[in-house]
Amino acid sequence: GEQVEQLPSILRVQEGSSASINCSYEDSASNYFPWYKQEPGENPKLIIDIRSNMERKQIQELIVLLDKKAKRFSLHITDTQPGDSAMYFCAASTGANTGKLTFGHGTILRVHP
Amino acid sequence: GPKVLQIPSHQIIDMGQMVTLNCDPVSNHLYFYWYKQILGQQMEFLVNFYNGKVMEKSKLFKDQFSVERPDGSYFTLKIQPTALEDSAVYFCASSMDWGEDEQYFGPGTRLTVL
Numbered sequence: 001g002e003q004v005e006q007l008p009s010i011l012r013v014q015e016g017s018s019a020s021i022n023c024s025y026e027d028s029a030s031n032y033f034p035w036y037k038q039e040p041g042e043n044p045k046l047i048i049d050i051r052s053n054m055e056r057k058q059i060q061e062l063i064v065l066l067d068k069k070a071k072r073f074s075l076h077i078t079d080t081q082p083g084d085s086a087m088y089f090c091a092a093s094t095g096a097n098t099g100k101l102t103f104g105h106g107t108i109l110r111v112h113p
Numbered sequence: 114g115p116k117v118l119q120i121p122s123h124q125i126i127d128m129g130q131m132v133t134l135n136c137d138p139v140s141n142h143l144y145f146y147w148y149k150q151i152l153g154q155q156m157e158f159l160v161n162f163y164n165g166k167v168m169e170k171s172k173l174f175k176d177q178f179s180v181e182r183p184d185g186s187y188f189t190l191k192i193q194p195t196a197l198e199d200s201a202v203y204f205c206a207s208s209m210d211w212g213e214d215e216q217y218f219g220p221g222t223r224l225t226v227l
Contacts, residue, residue: 099214101216105154
């Protein structure tokens with residue numbers, strides 16, 4: 001299968017705290033895992049990605065972890081700010097390496113001041 | 114950064130009519146994609162396209178759908194005839210390479226079929 005499960009669907013955190021979003025995938029041949037941030041009425045924008053040859057990647061306050069054995073990956077936003085409020089989507093490439101991305105259902109993140 | 118443009122931003126048509134959605138991908142990108150997003154849900158892959166050919170399509174890419182990029186101009190998604198369930202936002206994306214390369218998404222075309 002190619003399904004990507006994403007949890008939670010809604011996440012409310014206090015400004016300055018951390019937020020974590022978890023995804024799992026089915027296709028063991030998936031090798032590319034991007035995360036997109038989408039604001040209302042806007043296009044999705046890539047914020048960070050990780051490839052299967054890595055277990056951890058960090059860009060400033062964004063950390064992604066990949067556990068290939070468990071077929072899970074996660075996004076952690078440290079020191080959240082109100083500007084981080086948006087919809088976040090995880091995605092996984094298919095094993096056929098054709099560029100097809102399967103997206104999770106999305107997480108609405110609300111950062112409260 | 115690199116930008117993907119989509120025209121029009123909104124389109125309202127009657128069921129059964131034909132519609133063409135236009136995408137201007139990033140200029141040096143070679144791989145193009147269409148995704149469909151129903152309000153509040155995730156993007157779902159429709160089709161990818163390279164070197165004038167469809168490489169892969171999903172079950173959502175019905176027989177009424179077609180894509181082309183004539184002479185390096187717009188990458189288009191045509192739906193003929195449209196159905197009520199085609200109402201959604203359609204995102205075009207492009208990438209330099211296959212597989213593990215970043216896909217840049219356009220702003221989307223909101224299609225409403227009445």
